[in-house]
Amino acid sequence: MKALLILAAGAAGLLIHGDAVAQNYPSRPIVAVVAASAGGPTDTIARIVTERMGASLGTTIVIENVGGASGTIGTGRVARAQPDGYTIGIGGWNHYVVNAGIYTNLQYDLFADFEPVSQLSSGPQIILSKKAVPATNLTELIAWLKAQPSVTMATGGVGAPGHVSGLSLQDRIGVKFQFVPYRGSAPALQDVVAGHLDTIFEQTSAALPQIRGGGVRAYAVTANARLDVLPDVPTVDEAGLPGFYLSVWQGLWAPKGTPKEIVDKLAAAVREALADPKVKARFAEIAQQIPPAEHQTPAGFSAYHKAEMEKWVPIIKAAGIVPN
The missing domain is CATH 3.40.190.10 (Periplasmic binding protein-like II)
Known part of the structure; x- marks a missing residue:
């Protein structure tokens, strides 16, 4: 009985701590590691969304462009970051899906080693x-x-x-x-x-x-x-090329182990951003589509990310693409 009481007290303490973390988050600027060069489409989308997210969260989100090696340098930095919500990763289908079919020596898993937050766009x-x-x-x-x-x-x-x-x-x-x-x-x-x-x-x-x-x-x-x-x-x-459809999507992730309360708070900020008429207008100007509502939740985005991995990774491997 005593052991059960101790376990229950510990669990309650974790819940209280998690709530406190979420309530106090964020207390300083957040760094968004964009796995692409400045000025490109991923960077453009990241800046539009994070500017509005920062307003919702009451802090500044600083973009850090980490391109090179097809985005593996940037995604690797996110995978190794402290899971405290102050480093997040923004990248595209190529960075978080295709690279899983190209690189056999990555020191992280592009699905299992990140906390999905939300899809941001597609185009x-x-x-x-x-x-x-x-x-x-x-x-x-x-x-x-x-x-x-x-x-x-x-x-x-x-x-x-x-x-x-x-x-x-x-x-x-x-x-x-x-x-x-x-x-x-x-x-x-x-x-x-x-x-x-x-x-x-x-x-x-x-x-x-x-x-x-x-x-x-x-x-x-x-x-x-x-x-x-x-x-x-x-x-x-x-x-003259019927059915040759190709759409590229962008998303937001946090390092594995980031508290659920923080991930949920980030996802809520994304949803607010994507619902903002100004963001919608800017997306329309650059021909980007707002993702469906179910992809704007951590669980829904995780399911979509998994489905995309299952669809594209075998195709990429079969094509024999190798890093240069």
């Missing part, structure tokens, strides 16, 4: 080329690609969304690209704009300014509906 990609490419539509672009002895395709890194999309395209149309990986999609796009490389798949949030400014040619959006922000860019169905 299609745009098929782009440098301005010097003579093709004016996707059919002409594919014909041009097939006629070239070698075509370069910029990517944000090995296994980045643009890399996986490029692999899918070359299988679909029967060409082989010379993939050129960068430390993030922002510098990759810059070299296509400069004319140094031929093509790229880019998320709309990053491509939009260059498309509107005439820095690149845009051929199709990898979705089944045109984007309000780019009404003149056809869908892949309209452009």
